[in-house]
Amino acid sequence: MRILLVAGAYNSLTQRVHAELRDRRHAVAVEVTPHGSAVRAAVQRHRPDLVVAPLLKAVVPRDVWTACTCLIVHPGPVGDRGPSSLDWAIDEDVDAWGVTVLQAAEEMDAGDVWATVGFPVPRVAKSDLYRNEVSDAAIEAVLLAVDRFASGNYVPRPQSGLRQTVAARTRPYFGQAMRRISWHDDSTETVLRKLRGADSQPGVRDELLGGEWFLHGGHAEDALRGRPGELLATRAGAVCRATADGAVWIPEVRARRGPGLPRACKLPATLALADRLPSLPEIPAPLYPAEGHGTWSDIHYREEGPVGVLSFSFPGGAMSTGHCRRLLDAYRAACSRPTAVLVLGGSRDFLSNGIHLNVIEAAADPAAESWANINAMNDLVEAVLTTTDRLVVSAIGGNAAAGGVMLALAADEVWCRSGSVLNPHYRRMGLYGSEYWTYTLPRRVGAPMAKRLTEEARPVTAAGAQSMGLVDRVVNCGPQDFTAEVTRLAARLAALPTAQLRVVTKKAESERRASTKPLAAYRAEELAHMLRTFTAPEAPYHALRRAFVRKQDAPADFGSEGAVAARPADC
Numbered sequence: 367m368r369i370l371l372v373a374g375a376y377n378s379l380t381q382r383v384h385a386e387l388r389d390r391r392h393a394v395a396v397e398v399t400p401h402g403s404a405v406r407a408a409v410q411r412h413r414p415d416l417v418v419a420p421l422l423k424a425v426v427p428r429d430v431w432t433a434c435t436c437l438i439v440h441p442g443p444v445g446d447r448g449p450s451s452l453d454w455a456i457d458e459d460v461d462a463w464g465v466t467v468l469q470a471a472e473e474m475d476a477g478d479v480w481a482t483v484g485f486p487v488p489r490v491a492k493s494d495l496y497r498n499e500v501s502d503a504a505i506e507a508v509l510l511a512v513d514r515f516a517s518g519n520y521v522p523r524p525q526s527g528l529r530q531t532v533a534a535r536t537r538p539y540f541g542q543a544m545r546r547i548s549w550h551d552d553s554t555e556t557v558l559r560k561l562r563g564a565d566s567q568p569g570v571r572d573e574l575l576g577g578e579w580f581l582h583g584g585h586a587e588d589a590l591r592g593r594p595g596e597l598l599a600t601r602a603g604a605v606c607r608a609t610a611d612g613a614v615w616i617p618e619v620r621a622r623r624g625p626g627l628p629r630a631c632k633l634p635a636t637l638a639l640a641d642r643l644p645s646l647p648e649i650p651a652p653l654y655p656a657e658g659h660g661t662w663s664d665i666h667y668r669e670e671g672p673v674g675v676l677s678f679s680f681p682g683g684a685m686s687t688g689h690c691r692r693l694l695d696a697y698r699a700a701c702s703r704p705t706a707v708l709v710l711g712g713s714r715d716f717l718s719n720g721i722h723l724n725v726i727e728a729a730a731d732p733a734a735e736s737w738a739n740i741n742a743m744n745d746l747v748e749a750v751l752t753t754t755d756r757l758v759v760s761a762i763g764g765n766a767a768a769g770g771v772m773l774a775l776a777a778d779e780v781w782c783r784s785g786s787v788l789n790p791h792y793r794r795m796g797l798y799g800s801e802y803w804t805y806t807l808p809r810r811v812g813a814p815m816a817k818r819l820t821e822e823a824r825p826v827t828a829a830g831a832q833s834m835g836l837v838d839r840v841v842n843c844g845p846q847d848f849t850a851e852v853t854r855l856a857a858r859l860a861a862l863p864t865a866q867l868r869v870v871t872k873k874a875e876s877e878r879r880a881s882t883k884p885l886a887a888y889r890a891e892e893l894a895h896m897l898r899t900f901t902a903p904e905a906p907y908h909a910l911r912r913a914f915v916r917k918q919d920a921p922a923d924f925g926s927e928g929a930v931a932a933r934p935a936d937c
């Protein structure tokens with residue numbers, strides 16, 4: 367079928383719907399627009415059989431949906447209506463929710479139902495929930511709806527005729543007034559719920575150290591205590607703040623700017639607050655948290671028999687110089703342990719999206735920070751590539767992009783969850799790329815496919831990635847089960863009689879390769895490209911990065927090779 371996707375942004379869900387429909391051989395065009403009128407023009411241009419809107423805030427004009435079937439993906443069960451469904455679901459602490467594919471109609475979210483799929487709601491941040499459980503349910507519902515439409519004989523059901531788990535109602539926009547934290551009155555549980563519902567956007571507006579900030583992310587702390595609202599400590603860029611009955615870690619904040627000023631970057635809290643932060647103890651995160659230990663750490667290590675699992679979770683998958691160095695230290699510590707298989711990753715949500723563009727943008731010298739960050743990332747990747755005494759498995763629980771995908775490719779085996787979307791390219795940021803991709807990517811998928819992936823800059827589904835050899839195994843499970851499933855599979859790998867032989871062969875093979883072309887040569891060639899880009903103020907990278915971190919449209923004309931429009935092309 368000819369399907370037109372319309373979306374307010376080419377976000378992960380739109381990318382996944384796009385890639386999944388393409389995998390099923392539909393001819394898919396994408397129109398990224400916040401305006402209903404542009405939908406009309408796109409429909410006239412593409413003349414699709416079906417319009418699907420995975421993420422649309424604009425209203426589809428009446429003349430469009432009367433002329434062509436338009437399916438709207440609503441992140442709520444049948445009966446739920448309004449623009450803040452997930453915010454309300456988290457606020458009400460529901461344990462199950464749904465996604466419904468509705469036909470566009472006069473009243474928003476009130477159209478007939480083509481498909482609806484439920485999902486469990488773990489206590490994770492809204493954006494994590496969206497990229498994982500919501501995304502899985504949305505794909506199931508969209509594919510079902512598309513098949514039903516294609517059958518030609520399915521009649522969508524009016525909402526009134528379906529069993530509803532929530533009363534039919536339109537709930538209002540979930541504004542900052544409802545998110546407000548009262549540090550003196552709110553318990554840790556309440557504070558965490560408010561932070562979860564606002565993460566990653568819009569954050570919770572708050573006053574802190576004489577300024578106005580949006581707080582992003584939140585994790586419980588089980589030991590530190592203090593006067594409610596007081597800052598108690600720092601850890602890995604986060605600040606710990608006392609609640610009415612405990613304390614929470616807040617990893618990132620964003621300054622509130624006045625109207626007309628460009629949007630501030632979301633940054634690690636200690637970096638954003640650096641000029642006003644009082645002297646606070648830096649309490650290092652425990653790398654090996656004890657069972658039941660309730661504090662927060664962005665890097666964890668645990669062992670189960672011959673398997674070591676080094677997991678990490680950085681907001682937005684962005685890895686600053688500091689993140690890379692801390693993870694490298696943890697990786698070296700993990701390699702000093704007597705394990706046969708080391709799993710890198712293995713937690714839900716993003717593995718990595720490469721260098722930290724916000725921290726780079728906020729640096730006094732973004733070129734120098736870009737350089738430091740890519741070198742720190744390369745050091746980490748090199749450590750993985752040169753691990754020859756055990757098998758290393760990268761386990762991608764959610765999405766990964768750019769250098770984050772290449773980090774995964776450094777391992778002996780790459781496993782990813784069935785719902786992952788991978789973007790193994792750098793072009794949308796105007797970068798040549800590094801992380802030894804010129805060594806790993808062609809070796810996995812062949813030179814022609816490597817060229818296609820990096821030049822076309824398209825998202826790839828987990829199944830697509832497996833069929834081209836980018837990943838070795840697709841782990842078919844829900845986001846919450848990924849860690850346990852990966853640990854089980856890694857134990858099975860460690861127990862294989864061939865495991866030890868593989869380690870011996872891998873060592874010999876990497877020595878043979880190094881004698882033909884040492885890893886350092888790949889790194890030097892890639893970094894020469896990167897340095898040219900970083901130090902050329904007119905290089906598209908700088909304007910693209912600025913637009914990305916401020917959430918502005920990418921500049922329309924980048925004026926040089928190496929960058930492509932952020933808006934996806936037809937295909």
Ligand code: COA
Nearest residue numbers: 377378566682684719720721722723724767768769789795
């Ligand atoms: N640096 C800083 N922040 C990043 C980031 C990076 N490399 N990659 C993603 N993020 C942030 C986003 O700004 C977003 O922040 P928000 O939640 O506050 O809005 C969050 O992480 C999630 O990303 P988002 O773009 O909403 O997710 P997505 O799943 O829709 O899209 C990508 C994922 C990877 C396609 C997109 O984020 C992207 O292009 N990232 C840049 C990748 C890159 O070029 N890295 C540098 C080269 S190594």
